[in-house]
Amino acid sequence: MTHILIVDDDEAIRQTLKVYFQQHGFKVSSAGTAEEGAALAFASNIDAIVSDIRLPGKDGLWLLREIKQRRPQCPVIMITAFHDLEMTVVAMQAGATDYVPKPIDLDELDAAVKRAVPRKSDADGAALVLGPQVAxxxxxxxxxxxxxxxFKSIALVAQSRVTVMILGESGTGKELVARAVHDASDERQSPYIAVNCAALVESLLESELFGHERGAFTGAVSAHKGKIEQAGEGTLFLDEIAELSPAMQGKLLRILExxxxxxxxxxxxxxxxxxFVAATNAKLEDRVASGGFREDxxxxxxxAVIHLPPLRERRNDIPLLVEFLLKKANRDLQKSIRRVSSEAMTCLQAYSWPGNVRQLENVLLKAVVMEQGDTLTTEHLLPEINCHSRGVVEPPQGTSREAFVSLRILERDYxxxxxNTTRWHKGKACQILGxxxxxxxxxxxxxDLTAADDREKD
Structure with a gap:
């Protein structure tokens, strides 16, 4: 029977996880501190550890490093309420097998444990033991x-000099990821140089990348150091790599080989x-098939490939993004928007965002400029985004004239x-909602729901 150890200072969480995993066929031990968890891990035949990062006294990262020093084959899954890249990088580079945010989704944690446990018997017995570094x-x-x-991919690929390809639609933040890979690497003190391959004609791009000697072409009145040389032992980010000409593709291949x-x-x-870190929003496989991009x-x-999801596939992140972008807009525009109405947030989350995060930022900037109060409302959202201003969707001809709304709005309203019916008693609400x-x-x-009387019940 697989034996897992739960380490969390919240007794309710420990008991909940213990009961859940016992019901799913695991043997479970638990501890409330990192020191107690380490003692149990070293005294018992533990197959996997699930530990909170934030613990009283020594934290979960201390426990993680202790485990990796003395039992490097034992997988450790970290759980925390702090959802940021820095914490993920620290945990993954210290040797964590996986990372699950709070509030814990039991299905997600269960899947993480099942992925982790077989790893202890991998043929090569290798364990990821890396020094702590923060991006x-x-x-x-x-x-x-x-x-x-x-976040996990950034933490892992940053630890080697491997070439990285970042794929994602326009506006998803590919350059931010490239910069994060650099900042999480051992060479973060070296230069980070970015080049947009679509912004320059071929002759200028060649000079920009490789540099040129004086007199190499008309206008070359002095020698120029190229971006590759400027990058030194740092990172060279090549954005829109799919737009390279065939000749430039060959020269880049020589550098990589x-x-x-x-x-x-x-x-x-x-x-x-x-x-070298490259990025594109194009499907390179299709370019290769059509002869527009070299297969080699x-x-x-x-x-090493990092796929960035479009915003429409991570709608749960929109409130966090809105909060971050509004703070930035307030600084840049000298405004003081403090909150977003629930109606406006519903509309922002219901929109498909073809321009992704870049489009979201532009929409918020325009709304902030027009907003006179401290609350962002639907009034200043663009018509295509303001789901309330769009009104009722007309049904197809010949069908009922009953109003149509999106499933998302129906879910929220229900x-x-x-x-409200349960007076915000969350336990009863869970039973009704299933x-x-x-x-x-x-x-x-x-x-972005809040109780009308600001009281919530368990």
Whole structure:
């Protein structure tokens, strides 16, 4: 029987997790402090550990490092209420197997435990034991499962000099991820250089990347150091990599394979020690199939891949993003927007966001400029985003004239109705809705719901 250890200073959480995992066929031990957890882990045949990061006295990261020093094969899953990239990077680089945010989704935690336990018997017996390092990139915001996977990928790929490919739609934040990889690496003190491959014609891009000698072409009145040389042992980020011409693709391939290049107008062979991070919103496989992108370069770039989800696939992150972006807008525009109405948040979460986070930021900036009070309302949202201004959706011809609304609005209204009926007794609301307490808590945050009398009951 698989034996897991739960470490959390909240007794209610310990008991809940203990009962849950016992019902699913696990043997479970529990501890309220990191020191007690370490003692149990070293005295018993523990197969996996689930530990909170925030603990009284020594924290969960101390416990994680102790386990990795003395029992490196034992998987450790960290749980915490602090959903940021920095904490994820610290936990993953210290050797955590996985990372689950609070409020805990039992299905997600159960899946994490099941993924982790087999790893202790992997054939090579290898364990990820890395030194603690922190990425200082607070601009990446998210607590959804998809973004948690992005945070973990950043933490892991940053620990080697492997080439990284970042894929995602326009506006999803690919350059932020590239910067985060650099900031989480051992070379974070070295330069980070970004180049937009679509912004320059081929001749200028070649000079920009490789540099040129004096007189190499008309207007080259002096020698120029290229971005590759400027990056040194740091990171060179190549955005919109799919837009490279065939000739430039060949020259980039040579750098990736041989680590060699020559400035324009020079026969000197120069070496590059930079890490290359590329990004694109194009489907490179289709470009390769059509002959527009070299297959050998594709495989050279496609080593470590980070997929950035579109905003419509992580709607739960929108309240966090709105909070972050509004604080930025207040600073930049000298405004004082303090809150967002529940109606406005519902509309923001219901929209599909084809321009992703970049579009969300632009929408909020326009609304903040027009808003005179301290609350962002639907009044100043663009018509296509303001679901209330759009009004009732007309049904197809020949069907009932009954008003149509989105499933999202129906879900929100029904949850509000149940909560108000139970006078915000969350236990009773969960029974009526047929969902778990953590899921109800997530829905309350997702829809920005508050009790009318500011009283919530368990």
């Amino acid at each position: 200082s990139c607070s601009k990446i915001v998210g607590q959804s499962f998809a973004m948690k996977e992005v 041989e680590r060699e290049y020559s400035p324009v107008g020079s026969t000197q062979i120069m070496k590059s020690k930079a890490r 370069l594709y495989y050279r770039l496609n080593v 949850i509000v109705r149940v909560l 969902i778990s307490r953590p899921r109800l808590e997530r829905k309350i945050r997702e829809f």
